[in-house]
Amino acid sequence: MREPRDSFLSLPFTRPWEKTNYGKASRDVTGSSIVKEAHDCSGARAGYRTAAGRLHNPNHSKSPPRPFNQSSKVNMGGERFNPSSSAYPTHSFAPNPSFPKIHNLDIDHLRAFTANGGQFEDCNLPAMMYDFRSDEEKYIELEVWSAPFVGVGRERESRPSFDEAMKRAEWRKARKGERFGPSWSTHWFRITLRNLDQILRHPAADQHLELHFDCEGEGAVFTPEGLMLQGLTGGGGGDRRVEFILPEAWWSSSSSPTSTERIIYIEAAMNGMFGVPCGDQISPPDPNRYFELRTADIVVPNMTAWRLFWDYTIIADCARELGGWEGEKALGVATKILGTFRRGKKECLEECREVAREFLGGGVDGAEVYRGEGKGEPLVFGIGHCHIDTAWLWPFAETRRKIARSWSTQIDLIKRYPEHRFTASSAQQYAWLKEDHSSPGGLYHHLRETIHSGAFTPIGGTWVECDTNMPSGESLCRQFLLGQRFFEKEFGIRCKVFWLPDTFGYSSQLPQLCRLSGMKYFFTQKLSWNNINKFVYTSFNWVGIDGSQVLCHMTPSETYNAQAHVGDLIRSVTQHKNKGEDPSSLLVFGNGDGGGGPLAQMLEKLRRCRGVSDTVGRLPRVSMGGSVDQFYERLEKRTEEGKTLPNWVGELYFELHRGTYTSQAKTKKGNRLSEFLLRDVEFFASLATIYDSKYEYPKKEIDECWQMICLCQFHDVLPGSAIEMVFDDAAAFHAQIWDRGQRMLASAFKVLGMSSHPSKHTPLAGVSTVAWPRTEVVEVEEEIATSVDKSVVFEQQSGKKYVVLSTESTGVSKVEKKEVQQKGITKEVTVEEVEKGIFVLNNGVLRVKVENGHVTSLYDVEMDREVVAKDGKAGRYVIYDDQPLYWDAWDVEVYHLTGPRTYLDECKTTIVEEGPLRASLLVESKISEHSWIKTTISLDAVLSGADYTHKTTFEKALPMLSFDVEVEWQESRSFLKVEFPTDILCDTASYETQFGINKRPTHFNTSWDAAKFEVVCHKWADLSEHGYGLSILNDSKYGFATHGSTMRLSLLRSPKAPDAHADMGRHHFRYAMLPHRGSISQAAVVRAGYNFNNPLRLRYVPVQDEKFDSLKDLLKSIWIEGADNVVLDTIKRAEDDTDVVVAAGHRPTSCSGTKNKSIVLRLYEAYGGKTKVKVVTTLPVVKATEVNLLEDEITVLDHKRARMDHVTSVAVDFPMGAPEPPCPTFRFFASGFVMILITFFCAIFGFRNGHPLRCLKAKPDITKRE
């Protein structure tokens, strides 16, 4: 999304580095008196100083008026006193009146000179900026072909490629003033240019020809061969870019004497840079917008006028913004230019420029200005950028074209401005460009060349600029793995800077992930949008939950779309929060979102700013030509590798856009489901490759699915802040992932001998992919129930059927006969209506009272402990009035907590399941005429195997009370939450994040605490006091709040912009209350979160023959021992194995790994403590290696093959404190054909009672197993 442009506030500007310029300034005081003199004679042309400093006045060359200070007398500066005071006139005889300066009038007067439009345009500079303009057919002829618009939902079909367009086009004449549409349609123009050489024969014409084309929307210029040359942005505003400079070869008679005609093509898109909003910027799209072809002209600009325009713009900016004597001097010079200017007289333009040099110095017309000498070192490092949202107010399909338009523009600009360096992130965007423009000599070829020249730098290292609040740990790993590997493969580079200027908050796990991905630098600016607290640092060490740190810089100009104004440079100093450590900063300039990046005029303005710094001083010196990497390397060096910088520990919580944890519930659910599905696909597919050498690992499909998951995690998609078309696309991606994932699972299952179809010899079994034992009541679908032996399925009175399933670690276990299952049931569950409307569910461990649909008591029988607050109603729905200040889909504001709210207390409760395995109540609530909620509250029987305490260090696990919810939601600006008032007191609550836990306050002591009134969680949030706690689990939600002892899970919002239909319709989700004994670290909440999101699967397996044993052995062939706080999160095949490389559709290279089959294991310490863990496998390991996220081998580890049990083990130590180098990860090679790679993470913990974070980090320590 795009940031607002705030107005510049002029701030006091007294820093040590400026003082040196004051000294310099005193030498220029006489210059300012010359300015005055020029005014005194301004009845005609004003005088000006030549480059050599000599005073020159064409109208008064004989005897220029005497400057005031020529009658020198004594002054405090010690100048000589002239005693002949009688020479001084008794009153002024000057031909023009002299009067006190009226500052505001003088300043306001400056604007008209360069104002485009307005009543005085014809008297000022804009009237002289073009020497020639024509739309006559003898110079330019227009034809058009309108691509058939096939409508929303078929985005790419409506946007034919150049080749398709040329094949299908049926051209007709077009004319200026014609209107084109509807919204999102595409129109191809064929433009014939003629007689260009004749235009330039005009003696006044600069040898510079442009085509100006403005169809109000976005466009791109193509050669007849299909090479995109440049993007166009029509309409008004600072993003406007309608000029295409015709290459000299097209009109120069010397280069093509016979050429009289040139054909070019323009692809015109009927959408603006920000889509087609029907009202203000974030309004939903207007589907029926038409655009006018306003301009299609051949133009000869007057380049001297343009250069004067840029000169004057900077000087006038300085007059307005610098203050001090330098500001006065700028005002004087600008006023002198006004006095020198003569309407319609071209010869005055160069004279005006000469005046401008008094303030700018010479050399501003070229890059050599950056070699100029000035006082002090450069403080501001400029880098061109074009932040292109991968989807936002336009669909993904339009982004593909925005990228090509913007980058082709920059590749061209780089050729004309040698100091220009441009950077762009997101491997996905490069991949799209490759797909769309990779013909020989095409745009992708030019991009590669420009990258190799060093002028265009990929940055960021991730697949997209993703949200970092909600993606799972593994998803973030894949963002880096896909991103860095793409950049390496395509361009031979790895990014060093993690670049996320616009993402809505930064997870405390990012520093560790960055370091594991080869990056130690991080860039953002988004926290400048905080609406409660101002963030305290500009350059600092950002320390993650494990102690890893990255060098973070947040540009003090507080934008990634800087316009290269004088104000941007001033803000780079005034808003720098810790100049004391190092005052340098990045200036990220250029129009984003398809605006094409920097305009030529930005580069021209920066040259002039540098000229001001070196001539007058005051303005910080800007440096160009360096990369972002170089800026960070310099900063690192100057701060003694960050040692002199302050630290910020933990998440970079963004104090805005808190509604994005909840908006667009279906996209969030699609994300969670996809993440868990891919986890299982990779688990089974990896093992299947070991089980059957003929089975091909579906690497290409897995990659494509991960690419889609990562794409949908873009920072306006997963957060829910885009238009409806984007979420339709995201739903289609998630549906595709689901279908392909299920197919991949089915094919892996087939290889492993498991089936989803019953047969005589393949009885029912349960399958688990989590590395710990679990025992659960599992509902059996009717189709399966009818196919299996009745002796294994329990049927309750309601007709619903269940089995009790136990699995050990990852693996498979058959469904036993009911008598055997029965033995595992410790206590059955019952339900009864004890009074009208009051129900009690009881399994002997928990006794739950439900009154009027709310849980008024959740009682731990053995502990004699009530969980629900006295008179509290847990599971109660509350609907808040939800009207943020502006950003509708993005924001929920703090005042929603004190504003109007409605509790859904009217409901009907009925018993739907009566036990003995599961007891359930159905609670039906009406929200409004069109909206309702049906909640099924269930408690299961107590199962002996469900207790995690068996051979673990966890407290005894308790049953959970689960809520299965169906909602029909047709509301407006309402926020649905479910609340849980508890009888638990603690000043912090715990929230799961990627591979760890964040602790956040439950109080509003300070404004920093209050700002976190709505926060993000993953699979669970927890409130615990000494000895007892309550976790709230969820299957697809991310928003949460704990205020005092009340926990609230955020369920649904109903914003109306930019998607008018956001979240309308039917939703289905689950959550659960899980009470636990002991503190959070003593409870198996992390495991419960996995189980809740990854239900046991029922499959038919060959349990009767020896195949079952081998299958069973294989599925539980990798496990961990000795540390319950370590989670085996991911099992996948290694990227570089030859068979995997081939399966991905690539040719293996000499360095692409091994013929062995390797398996990557990703483990993390989940609670934040020192730990030793043993990774054990029955696979024949030949080698174990530490690897990072990119699967680079770091260290070969020792491993021990035990003779007795034929297992291999590697022991790993998770010590506290961040070791160097950053974070270790591991890799195993296995004998013969199996290799295992292990990635270890450690998680952390947050703050407790204000004490600093304790950090820990994985470090491998191989303990030989005796």
Ligand SMILES: [Zn+2]
């Ligand atoms: Zn953005």
